[in-house]
Amino acid sequence: MSKTRIAFIGAGNMAASLIGGLRAQGVDAAQIRASDPGAETRARVHAEHGIQLFEDNAQAVDGADVVLIAVKPQAMKAVCQALKPSLKPNQLVVSIAAGITCASLRNWLGEQPLVRCMPNTPALLRQGVSGLYATEQVSAEQRAEAEQLLSAVGVALWVDSEQQLDAVTAVSGSGPAYFFLLIEAMTAAGEKLGLPRDVASRLTLQTALGAAHMAVASDVEASELRRRVTSPNGTTEAAIKSFQANGFEVLVEKALGAAAHRSAEMAEQLGN
Ligand SMILES: NC(=O)C1=CN([C@@H]2O[C@H](COP(=O)(O)OP(=O)(O)OC[C@H]3O[C@@H](n4cnc5c(N)ncnc54)[C@H](OP(=O)(O)O)[C@@H]3O)[C@@H](O)[C@H]2O)C=CC1
Numbered sequence: 046m047s048k049t050r051i052a053f054i055g056a057g058n059m060a061a062s063l064i065g066g067l068r069a070q071g072v073d074a075a076q077i078r079a080s081d082p083g084a085e086t087r088a089r090v091h092a093e094h095g096i097q098l099f100e101d102n103a104q105a106v107d108g109a110d111v112v113l114i115a116v117k118p119q120a121m122k123a124v125c126q127a128l129k130p131s132l133k134p135n136q137l138v139v140s141i142a143a144g145i146t147c148a149s150l151r152n153w154l155g156e157q158p159l160v161r162c163m164p165n166t167p168a169l170l171r172q173g174v175s176g177l178y179a180t181e182q183v184s185a186e187q188r189a190e191a192e193q194l195l196s197a198v199g200v201a202l203w204v205d206s207e208q209q210l211d212a213v214t215a216v217s218g219s220g221p222a223y224f225f226l227l228i229e230a231m232t233a234a235g236e237k238l239g240l241p242r243d244v245a246s247r248l249t250l251q252t253a254l255g256a257a258h259m260a261v262a263s264d265v266e267a268s269e270l271r272r273r274v275t276s277p278n279g280t281t282e283a284a285i286k287s288f289q290a291n292g293f294e295v296l297v298e299k300a301l302g303a304a305a306h307r308s309a310e311m312a313e314q315l316g317n
């Protein structure tokens with residue numbers, strides 16, 4: 046990223062996380078620009094990150110090597126179509142919009158080199174993970190630029206087929222919400238078992254953090270880590286048996302299937 050100039054279209058939550066990650070990695074404020082219709086958003090992002098902000102998207106992309114579009118999926122068509130006349134053929138366009146395919150982006154933008162990716166909200170803490178897919182027009186140098194950009198906020202992983210981004214969205218894009226749901230449910234259950242709410246909450250959160258650290262640091266599978274917690278005929282076995290008797294794995298598979306299906310459905314609904 047030493048000299049790469051990056052323009053963000055939309056300066057909301059995900060864009061601000063990425064801008065923060067780039068700045069924390071030492072990318073100069075002068076290399077980054079952004080545009081957003083909200084005056085308050087522009088003022089806040091400028092105050093936090095020192096970058097230049099524009100109301101006009103065309104001004105933001107002028108002279109940029111990489112244009113990262115970070116508006117809501119529903120706004121993508123209009124934003125891309127309006128941006129098309131301002132783009133140069135060699136500018137790499139990166140989209141983080143859920144459920145917007147490269148085919149749609151190409152229809153709206155023309156033959157730009159395109160990278161479609163799916164980050165997640167822990168990007169805010171530089172603990173995110175993103176799946177990336179590049180079209181054929183993307184050069185090796187542009188691939189490296191896209192990877193560096195997403196690596197500023199966590200781990201960046203390439204996928205071979207665009208369809209796999211529906212699965213990435215289901216696993217990691219939406220994934221933080223599943224863990225938050227489990228945290229909510231465990232905290233509530235702890236409270237029902239007689240703990241004060243703040244104690245139930247801290248026990249749950251520290252357990253989630255500790256388990257995630259263990260799973261990341263471990264050289265054995267999660268199933269083996271689980272086995273090591275599970276004493277024969279003990280408390281964990283009672284809980285796991287209850288989870289499984291109530292169809293836990295099927296529940297998770299169905300939920301992720303619903304997310305992936307919705308990602309593909311959004312492509313149909315918003316892509317024309
Ligand atoms: N949130 C998540 O967990 C994840 C989101 N994504 C994707 O990231 C994208 C952005 O999401 P998120 O950051 O959460 O959304 P936000 O709503 O926080 O950010 C979008 C920003 O774009 C602005 N905007 C609207 N219209 C335009 C326009 N015409 N030109 C420029 N900017 C515009 C919005 O302004 P205003 O609010 O005034 O309309 C807003 O500030 C989405 O496509 C989403 O699918 C991807 C992975 C995870």
Ligand SMILES: O=C(O)[C@@H]1CCC=N1
Nearest residue numbers: 143165214218219220
């Ligand atoms: O819920 C959504 O559609 C977006 C995409 C992944 C996370 N949030």
